[in-house]
Amino acid sequence: MTAPWPELPTHREWLHEQARSLLIFGRRTPSADGGAYWLNDHGEPVPQNGIHTWITARTVHVYSLGHLMGVPGSRPIARAALAGLTGPLHDPEYGGWLASLGPGEPDGTKAAYAHAFVLLAATSAVAAGLEGAPALLDEAAETLLQRFWDDDHGLAVDEWDRTFSRCDPYRGINANMHLVEACLAAADVTGDRAWLERARRISQFVIAQARANxxxxxxxxxxxxxxxxxxxRDKPGDQFKPYGATVGHALEWSRLLLHLEAALGEPGDTDWFGAARHLFDRAVADGWAADGADGFVYTTDWSGKPVVRQRMHWVVAEALGAAVTLWHRTGDPAYADRYAQWWDYAHRYVLDHDHGSWHHELDEHNRPAATVWSGKPDLYHAFQATLLPLLPLTPSFATAIAQGRLA
Incomplete structure (x- = not known):
């Protein structure tokens, strides 16, 4: 019997090669003024798209991991992106971080989504020993807790205006999902288990909502x-707030619940594994090859019918992460088989063998497209997909790599 791919030294070597190639692709992302550019299909900066906090923070995270992995050239890029978070993207007047800078007037929206990534970036930068990272971590934690965390509900509000005087009535799960990831990392770096309690409360709410639907x-x-x-419903392909059920988020939650279970270290009153398995099974049943062609559709309606049929690179990245995490948790070869199947798919259609990185969007026929996403903005989802098979369920990425636990 052939060993599961995650156990094969040759497959692990291939994953390391893929991770390094992604770091090479993103080498032109730093702005001379601090921050990280949106990249096009060839890895070239797109200044007209502005400098976004979420891309900048993800860049700090990814290249901090690259530095911890001993990949030369990673530290300068992480430092350049970090300078964007401590410099032009930071709001010295009202606190927190602007959504984006230029061209034209800055977008002063203060979004939980971006702030969650600032917290994640700060934890990775601290683990990587970057100057200024501890102060960034302190401020990111304080801003999230004072401005975004709603302790009555055990969830984060979504968006403020620049002055933190008007909170938008919209509440969203996307930002809370990334806050769970950041909470896990913050708990590892700071040793403060209160971050795990926040992650637990968010996750229990999501499980209850999913179970009811x-x-x-x-x-x-x-x-x-x-x-x-x-x-x-009238704009189903929205980048951050699409209509209906988002297949990739169910897969991402499936993985995060298993990381949380491992970090908590005790079963408590929640069946984290059971919920992770249900979310995975539903997402695969609804999303994989739902319209006759391989690949995951972006969204479905509430009966599971595909709505937006484009295949996003981040969805297959999260499918790979969920499958290998479930395999780590259970040893069930069915998850390893799915993992191998989806890497074969990604290799055939999603990885850009000519220009590098991954095509961020494909159409329903698995041809490169740009109806929702243009270019290849950042490396975050693809890079983590190459590392998850090489890491334990806990601690989180930066801490695990710093501890020498990367296979």
Whole structure:
């Protein structure tokens, strides 16, 4: 019997090669003024798209991991991106981080999504020993807890204006999902288990919502956290707030729940594994080859019918992560088989063998497209997909690599 791919030294070597190639592709992302550019299909900066906090923070995270892995050239890129978070993207007047800079006037929106990535970036930068990272971590944690964390509900609000005087009534799961990831990393770096408690509360809410909707996760809510299931029906392909159930997020939650279970170290009153398995099974049943062609559709309606049929690179990246994480958790060869199947798919269609990185969007026939995403903005999802098979369930990426636990 052939050993599962994650156990094969040759496959692990291939994953390391893929990770290094991604770091090479992104080498032109730093801005001379601090921050990280959006990249095009060839890895060239797209200045007209501005400098975004979420891309900059993800870049700090990825290249901090690259530095911890001993990949030359990673530290300068991480430092350049970090300078964007401590410099031009930071709001010295009102605190927190602007959504983006230029061209034209800055977008002063203060979004939980971006701030969650700032916290994640700071934890990775601290683990990598970058100057200025501890102060960034302190401020990111304080801003999230004072401005975004709603302790009554055990969830984060979504968006403020620049002055933190008006909170948008919209509430969203996407930002809370990335906050769970950041909470896990913050707990590892700081040793403060209160971050795990916040991750637990968010995750329990999501599990309850998914269970009530046949394991399809409602993404959008009003100010009282009542689901808005029909939001954006008229613009279903929205980058951050699409209508319906987002297949990739169910897969991402499946993985995160298993990381949380391992980090908590005790079963408690929640069946984390059971929920992870249900979310995975529903996402695969609804999303994989749902319209006759291989690949995961972007979204479905509440009966599981495909709505946006484009194949996003981040969805297959999260499918790979979920499958290998479930395999780590259970040893069930069915998950290893899915993992191998989806790497074969990604290798055939998603990896750009000519220009590098991964095509960020394919159409329903698996041809490169740009109806939702243009270019190849950043490396975050693809890079993590290459590392998850090489790491334990806990601790999180930067801490595990710093501890020498990368296979």
């Amino acid at each position: 046949q394991w399809r996760i409602p993404e959008h809510f009003d100010a009282d956290w009542r689901p808005r299931l029909e939001l954006n």
